[in-house]
Amino acid sequence: NLPVPQIPKCLQIRTVTKRLLSYAEAKRFSTYRHAGHACVWAPQEGSSSFGELRAAVMMHLRFDGTFGFPGGLVKSGEDIVDGLNREMNEEIGWSLSEHPITWADYYSTQVEHSKHLILHFFIKEITLNQFITLERKxxxxxxxxxxxxxxVRVPLYTMQNMYSGLPAFLNNRFVGTAKQQLLLAMYHVKIMTEAEINDVIYRSNNLKL
Ligand code: GTP
Ligand code: MN
Ligand code: MN
Ligand code: MN
Ligand code: MN
Ligand code: MN
Structure with missing residues (x-):
């Protein structure tokens, strides 16, 4: 009942990607710890001075200097979504009563063998007002x-010079597979098409500033 999502071809070959496993498959690594992270986003109409906004997508700067999604390690005996909601509360003031993350928001599972971790990724849509409230917290x-x-909000547009905006943002350092997760989430919720993701990866890799 938790299917492995289809990955667009450009995300299979063009970036350092990790295979998506089924939840059941990941369970075989019974000695690994579980972690949950979530892409929180809100649809957003209109444009800024720099391009079409499309959506507000939340990432954050971590203590280690990389960008990642809110979430974290599930404690032993703790349910995965309970652990995710708890970590989200600690890290972004996430309200469990207003908009809890559930298995309906599950997107993918990846295994980080070097860290003995099973990473579950969720995608949660909220309203722009709820998003702004979270940012202020x-x-x-x-x-x-x-x-x-x-x-931080992720700039989703590409400016006329063909690299400022999302291609430039993608040249930051990301924790684990967070960059791949960001693009997969944008593809999944239909904020970006496969062709757009392909272009953005190309422009990002050929960045000249
Ligand atoms: P502590 O309470 O200090 O243990 O941190 P935490 O529970 O918040 O854990 P953290 O969010 O750092 O996640 C645990 C591990 O998951 C990290 O060491 C990374 O390897 C990985 N990780 C963290 N954020 C992300 C993310 O956004 N995407 C992916 N793919 N992996 C992540
Ligand atoms: Mn100014
Ligand atoms: Mn944490
Ligand atoms: Mn964390
Ligand atoms: Mn923790
Ligand atoms: Mn902690």
Whole structure:
């Protein structure tokens, strides 16, 4: 009942990608710890001065200097979605009562053998007002200044020079497979087409600033 999502071809061959496993397949690594992370996003109409907005997508700057998604390690005995909601509360002030993450928001599972981790990725749509409320909570959360150094919105447009915007953002450092997860999420919720993702990866890899 948790199918492995279809990956667009450009994400299979063009970036450092990790295979998506079924939840059942990942369970075979019974000594590995589980972690859950989520892409929280809200549809957004209109344009900024720099391009078409499409959506507000939340990532954050981590303590280690990389960009990633909110979430974290599930404690032993803790349910995966409970652990994810708890970590999201610690890291971004996520409200469990207003919009809890559930298995309906599950997207994919990947295994990080070097760290003995099974990583579950969720995609959660909220409203733009809920998104803005979360952003404002960011500096008040317990993990701000510790695990989390600030929430960012991902610029989803490509500017006329063909590299500023998303291609440039993708040249930041990302934790684990977070860059792949970002593009997969945008593909899954139909914010970007396969052709657009292909272009963005090409422009990102051929960046001249
Ligand atoms: P502690 O409470 O300090 O243990 O941190 P945490 O529970 O918040 O764990 P963290 O979010 O750092 O996630 C655990 C591990 O998952 C990390 O060491 C990374 O290897 C990996 N990880 C973290 N964020 C992401 C992400 O956005 N995407 C992917 N693919 N992996 C991630
Ligand atoms: Mn200015
Ligand atoms: Mn954490
Ligand atoms: Mn975390
Ligand atoms: Mn933790
Ligand atoms: Mn912690």
């Amino acid at each position: 960011c500096p008040t959360v317990p993990e701000y200044g510790n695990e989390v150094f600030g929430t």
